[in-house]
Amino acid sequence: MKNNLGVMKIKDLPGIKENISMAEYTTFKIGGPAKYFFVAKNPKALVQAIKVAKKNHLPFFIFGGGSNLLVSDRGYKGLVIKIQNSKLKIKNHNSRLETIYAEAGAILSSVVVFSVKKSLRGLEWAVGIPGTLGAAAYGNVGAFGSTMAEIIKSVEILDANNLKISDLSKKECRFGEKNSIFKRNKNLIILSVILELQKGGKKEIEGKIKKFQFYRKGKQPLIFPSAGCIFKNPKGFSAGELIDKCGLKGKKIDGAQISEKHANFIVNLGGAKAKDVVKLIKIIKQKVKSKFKIELEEEIQYLGF
């Protein structure tokens, strides 16, 4: 149905849902309701959802796996769009390199599995990082000294301003430490990514993956819901070590706790609220600032605050 200006009402968008708990969609298991919620399985559906949101003067927010998100207890009064396109294929190959085309909603770990199957190296470090490939490019995620930027050739984007689709070269993505043009311009929505990986020996690739998995299990509190590391590492320092040296490991506010295993993780012990996490974040920032004169910066993204 259309309103008297001939604009489709948000409630009439096919597939739209209302009052969806974001706690169900985040790895933190925290967050109030999204007023409207839509799953975009392809660019056409995404464009339509954005058009309708804009015409109805509703803000919108894009997300993937919800593994780097803290959603407010009050939720979000706009439209939350989950990116769920997930095609994955080899695009080009030569004797040394292969390029993979992967849609933004592809789960990062399935891209890792795909690369192992094809005996491609360069993505082993990403094993165990939850979430989608699109968000991995957005945040230039990294682990064990490697980052997404090293293997990205180009990124296909939808500009929500003019609804045009175009390609950005790696240089145009302006990747930095856990940073990219996408963090600075929220109108740029990632649709797909071209990755460039090198041919390698399957045994060696699998060996590296096992080593990284083993390390993660030993160092990270994977049995509790969390959003991974809360803070970026300041240049030359480990945020976790700084927090630990402030004696904050294990500090609790209701259901939220600074992990005893890894001080840069806040875990949800059960029933934690966003406000509890926010209080812990504030305490950490204050203590680290006063002890080390270092300003910690959040790696997690906030929604609805």
Ligand SMILES: Cc1cc2nc3c(=O)[nH]c(=O)nc-3n(C[C@H](O)[C@H](O)[C@H](O)COP(=O)(O)OP(=O)(O)OC[C@H]3O[C@@H](n4cnc5c(N)ncnc54)[C@H](O)[C@@H]3O)c2cc1C
């Ligand atoms: C146990 C655990 C371990 C982790 N380990 C690591 C690690 O080793 N290294 C690391 O870097 N991170 C790590 N993380 C953090 C997290 O997994 C990554 O940041 C991941 O890339 C987030 O993906 P997501 O799809 O869940 O993103 P979401 O949480 O859904 O979104 C994160 C941000 O990306 C934006 N976004 C999502 N999709 C798109 C898109 N298509 N276009 C534009 N913007 C988009 C959203 O707007 C949001 O701001 C870990 C998290 C957990 C819970």
